[in-house]
Amino acid sequence: MKEKIKYFIYAGIFIVAIIGLSVGYNFLNKKMEEDESAKQNLTNQQNVVTQQKVPSRTATDFTVYTENGEEVLLSSFKGKPIVVNFWTTWCGYCKLEMPYFNTIYQKEKENVEFLMINETVQDEKQEAINYIKQEKYEFPVYYDTKANAANAYKVTGYPVTIFINKDFEIHKIYQGAISKDRLQSYIDQIK
Numbered sequence: 001m002k003e004k005i006k007y008f009i010y011a012g013i014f015i016v017a018i019i020g021l022s023v024g025y026n027f028l029n030k031k032m033e034e035d036e037s038a039k040q041n042l043t044n045q046q047n048v049v050t051q052q053k054v055p056s057r058t059a060t061d062f063t064v065y066t067e068n069g070e071e072v073l074l075s076s077f078k079g080k081p082i083v084v085n086f087w088t089t090w091c092g093y094c095k096l097e098m099p100y101f102n103t104i105y106q107k108e109k110e111n112v113e114f115l116m117i118n119e120t121v122q123d124e125k126q127e128a129i130n131y132i133k134q135e136k137y138e139f140p141v142y143y144d145t146k147a148n149a150a151n152a153y154k155v156t157g158y159p160v161t162i163f164i165n166k167d168f169e170i171h172k173i174y175q176g177a178i179s180k181d182r183l184q185s186y187i188d189q190i191k
Helices: 002-053 092-108 125-135 148-152 180-190
Strands: 063-065 071-073 082-087 113-118 141-143 160-164 170-175
Touching: 063 148, 082 092, 082 148, 082 180, 092 113, 092 180, 125 141, 160 180, 170 180
Parallel strands: 082 113, 113 141
Antiparallel strands: 063 071, 063 141, 082 160, 160 170
């Protein structure tokens, strides 16, 4: 008799376990389907947002200033390939890539316009001037004292480099420190 009771207890436990597994499986399966549907909706929303954030191919004009305070418009360089680089003196990555810009500027200055733009609203202008002189960089430096350039391209981190072809169309916006080879490659593409 005790053997039969043990048998019914084990059978009952087994049946309850099977029912529990079945209910759990159905619950998890339904949850996974809901999660997959939510992921697909999020992906669809992100695609719409990404499509809305794609910048116009035509470069956006802006105003920056020389060391002496003279106004310079990006559009004044139209007709030649343009490299625009946003930097600050407190940005380590900016300082890492600047020697590449200087070397390539020496090589390409007849073919390409370089605008090395110090984000002066985030930096001290005199500190930037001193840094350029100390490092003996020869590329042209402009100062974004009113954040006109940074706002035009929604720059929030540094460095950022923009490659614009001679037709005043954006070829590439590169965020982060750029290697010498990549810098030269993008310049070759806009020439």
